[in-house]
Amino acid sequence: MSLLLVVSFQLLAQNKEDAKSIKSLCGCFEVTFMYSETFSADTAYKYSNKYRAKGLEYVVAEESTPTKFVLQHLLVADEDIIKHWREDWVYQDPKQLQFVHSGQWKPVTLKAEQVKGQWTQSVWEVDDAPRYMGTASWIHSDGKNYWENVADAPLPRREYTKRNDYNVMRRGNRIRITDTGWVHEQDNDKVIRKENAPDQILAQEKGWNIYKKVEDSKCALAAKWWTENKSYWNVVRKSWDTILKNKTDVHLQAKVDNKLLYQYLFDTQNEFTHETVSAAELPAKINAILTRFVQ
Numbered sequence: 001m002s003l004l005l006v007v008s009f010q011l012l013a014q015n016k017e018d019a020k021s022i023k024s025l026c027g028c029f030e031v032t033f034m035y036s037e038t039f040s041a042d043t044a045y046k047y048s049n050k051y052r053a054k055g056l057e058y059v060v061a062e063e064s065t066p067t068k069f070v071l072q073h074l075l076v077a078d079e080d081i082i083k084h085w086r087e088d089w090v091y092q093d094p095k096q097l098q099f100v101h102s103g104q105w106k107p108v109t110l111k112a113e114q115v116k117g118q119w120t121q122s123v124w125e126v127d128d129a130p131r132y133m134g135t136a137s138w139i140h141s142d143g144k145n146y147w148e149n150v151a152d153a154p155l156p157r158r159e160y161t162k163r164n165d166y167n168v169m170r171r172g173n174r175i176r177i178t179d180t181g182w183v184h185e186q187d188n189d190k191v192i193r194k195e196n197a198p199d200q201i202l203a204q205e206k207g208w209n210i211y212k213k214v215e216d217s218k219c220a221l222a223a224k225w226w227t228e229n230k231s232y233w234n235v236v237r238k239s240w241d242t243i244l245k246n247k248t249d250v251h252l253q254a255k256v257d258n259k260l261l262y263q264y265l266f267d268t269q270n271e272f273t274h275e276t277v278s279a280a281e282l283p284a285k286i287n288a289i290l291t292r293f294v295q
Contacts, residue, residue, distance in 0.1 A: 015066065015091065018119060018138040021145055022069050022089050024177050026059045028219035029211040035158070035186075040203040047203070051158055057084065057211070058222035062230060067091040072233075074222040081225040083233065085131070086124040093120040097133050097244070099152040101167045101193040105130055105250040119147065121175075127262035128236050129252060129293075130244070132171060148174040152191075159190075166190045166202045184209035232272050232282070236265060239286045243294055251295040264289045 035051040056076040063070035068091065073084040092115045096108045115135050122133040134149035153169050154160070172187035186207030192200040216223070244250065254260070268285060271277040277285055 014117060014138075014140075017140050018091075019066060019069075021138055021140070021147070021177050022071075022119070023061065023064070025071055025087075025175070025182055025211075026061050027181075027213050028216050028222075029057050029059065029181055030214050031055050031057045031212075032208070032210045034209075035205055035207045037203050037205045041201070042203075045203060048163070056214075056218060058219035058226075060223065060226055062226075062234070070237075072226065072230075074219075074226060076219055076222050079221065081222050083126055083229075085126060086128060086237075088120075088122045088124070090120045090122070092116060092118060093135065096120065096135065097122070097130055097250070099130075099132055099154060099168070101152075103154070103252045103254060105252075107244075107247060107249070110135070121147070121149065121173075123153075124240075125262070127260075127265050128233070128240050129261060130240075130250065134173065144176070146174055146176040148172070166192045168193045168199070181211040181213040183211065229269065229273075231279075232269050235282050236286055239283065239290055243287070243290055247294075253293050253295065256292045261289070261293050 031054065033051070033053045033055070037047045040047070058074045058076060060072050060074070061069055062072050069089040071087050071089070073086065075082040075084045092112075094110045094112060094115055096110060097105050098108050099105050118135045118137045120133060120135040123131040125131050132151045132153035134151035136147055136149040138147045139145070150170060150172050153171050155167070155169055159169070168191040170189040170191050172189075174183075174185040174187075176183045176185060184207075186205075186209075188205045188207060190202045190205065192202055252261075256264075265286075268277065268282075268289065272279075272282055
């Protein structure tokens with residue numbers, strides 16, 4: 001048997017094990033979110049309060065192929081369903097979108113050998129705007145099953161709604177599959193980034209997002225909601241794909257006419273649901289909204 005054939009078999013087996021791990025991220029979960037600042041070199045720095053929250057979250061695979069997964073997260077709040085973030089997983093993807101700072105991203109093309117055998121995780125906002133992206137190999141060894149990467153990102157909502165003393169979160173992400181679900185462990189740097197100056201780390205924090213799998217029946221309303229609303233959000237996602245495809249750089253405005261992007265998109269979703277905007281009209285309307293925000 002040739003060496004090339006052996007390597008091909010190994011990659012195929014690895015890919016199947018990787019895909020199994022990614023699929024394990026789907027289901028109905030009770031989630032605990034915990035964050036705590038751990039270190040700052042500035043002796044005058046005042047540590048922020050610890051953050052802790054809980055929720056019920058449904059993760060559904062909107063797209064599932066051997067080389068790509070699109071996983072949509074939905075929050076379940078009593079009778080209300082809230083569209084949450086999205087994560088895409090693409091196998092051996094050289095196309096990366098790297099966050100710079102202050103609503104700016106730059107496309108980067110990696111060499112084939114840099115992504116060989118790796119999966120790129122891209123994370124997207126509630127309105128499907130870009131958030132952060134990184135590539136790494138899934139590790140299945142010594143009873144451990146995890147993926148880890150470091151990627152620059154905008155501030156999360158729990159931060160940008162309360163402070164503006166830094167502008168980049170360098171996220172050390174580790175996604176680990178467990179017997180009861182999965183864990184998103186984070187070692188994050190809170191970075192002050194300025195043009196023509198070295199990055200300054202304001203503080204560091206530890207994060208634990210613990211996903212405990214529960215009966216699917218607890219997320220039945222979320223599953224129903226997604227079935228009824230996914231056609232709209234798939235149009236939004238495809239519009240984003242088209243806009244970002246040929247961009248040499250991306251600058252996303254925070255507001256247009258004093259409204260946030262997700263407010264425009266949620267309003268349009270309501271119009272689509274009540275049939276004041278038709279399926280034929282929807283792509284052009286979504287594109288018109290997005291192009292007002294993307295420069």
